[in-house]
Amino acid sequence: NMYPNRLEGLDTRLTESILSWERRVNGVQYAPEEIIPTQGVAGAIRLAFPHIMEPGDELLLTDPTYIPYKRIGNTLGKATFFRTIEEEGWTPDIEDLRRKITPKTKALVIIHPQNPTGCLYDEKTLKAIADVAGEHGFPLISDEIYGLFTYEGARFHPLASVAGDVPVITMNSISKHYVATGWRIGHISIHDTGNMIGELKEKLRADRAVAGAIPTPLVYGAMAAYDGPTDHIRGMVERLKERRDLSHRRLNEIPGLSATKPQAAFFIFPKVDDGGPWRDDLEFTRDLKAETRLAVNPGSFYGEQYSVNHFRIPYLPGIDPLNRIFDKLEAFMKSRLG
Template sequence: LVEQGDNILIPGPSYPPYTSFVKYFGGNPIEYRCIESEGWQPDIDYLEKKITKRTKAIVIINPNNPTGAVYSKKTLQQIVDVAAAYNLPIISDEIYDQMNYKKHVSPCSLSKDAKFIQLNGISKVYLAPGWRIGYMALSNNFEELFDACIRQARIRLCANTPGQYPYFSALKGPTTHIKKTKRKLRKRRDYAHKRLNEIEGLSTAKPEGTFYIFPKIEHPKYARNDKKFVLDLLHKKYVLFVNGSGFGKKFGTGHFRGVFLPKVEILGEAFDRVEEFLKATK
């Protein structure tokens, strides 16, 4: 898809490999704005204005890493319509599809004619990140890319074979673990959202999927230096977050990414330390 000088539209903020992979192949990752006050929904007008003759694809990460956003069906349909109008394929990363506190809608289900590359894997929903197994589904109008993938698959670098058999069984088997996991995560999501918004100097949108939360730093000392915030917090309170600028400086700066996988008791201790840290910071 990408040759020297081509552009790929990615959501801002975004999962870093989408930026680095595009750059590695000589392309330009172009961020489209997602609106924090609207739960990090993509700004469709902004996205469309970023399309040029060198644009080769639009990336959707839904549910989203790092924001936890879940795009509405209306928003997804608008992106699909824009992509179709410009004859652009959509790369749809759906690895958190069932870690969704709303109903998951795949953009691939919204058009029979648009071009889609759908990405998924075992790491998140099936709780097996160390197995390193993922998969890709292509729409029928991608014959050349499909042939290239088959050629790539002929080399000896692939997912481990023993690991693929239980994954196949898991896809066909019961999914009761997913419901249990979502119940736990929903409780922790609700607590993290409430508690972080209680801390003076922070505010956050409510994530509707994944196990991430992406608060905004409003404290004047750290509002434009999120990296210093996470490092100072680590050194003084032994609580670690990821600086938001690591997910794109334009839209990630002034934020940090948290994970609400731990039990509520552990989250509470961490957030208490964050509050103490900010209160003591002049």
């Protein structure tokens, strides 16, 4: 019934489990003081960003990005977006990234693999992002919660493994890999070979209890997950790939919709083509829900410009439920487009 850090050795054992997982699964070496257990990635966000940003500061985000990063950027300062290129599988536009940097830029966030698009950044892209951050002297933040879910043998590269001496704050969790979203178990890993963010690291370690420690009984489950095998991921990926292929095919067969094929994760981000009766994606999603009872997030929730007139679909349901969903969506689009 005590806090984990009050039970002799428990905090150290959890840290050792996370260190072992990072070495074994991601191939990245960290020191114990570079690991901070958190209440999932949400807890990592609550812990880290108040120490990174002050009023007036800017947080660089891909457009689209995951909603909580947009929200925290605008809560603490300003979320600034740079383009990802839909026609190239939602790859970041490095030149637009450079244009969006100002003296107020404090950090850059990527979700890798990406939510909501399913984009997987290759090594060249990651190095280009790290080079830009290194030139301007700000840290990178990488949410890598979907790192084990890649298709066609594509390789996931942790950002810290290619960033050189550029500081990287990586956020991860067992939520998706072990289907344990309600457990709220995750961690921050800090790559900082030049001790450029040493003061920030100390603040994060000192304030981890403020963001919420992992409940003591769940620490034992967390260690079992971090120490356990990942063999089950292969079967999960095979099933998800089948659902991804179905979703991509069905969406591109529906009049007025188009979608880029995801390379990773379990989301697809279709575009509502011009010519429909809707003013924007908010009106589209409201109309869709009212008519079909299908609830999806509008693309504008995820960004500012390039995510507009899209919507997100998680293809987690089985093949039969997905087909029923796409049947409803197809009938809806045909009825609205005439």
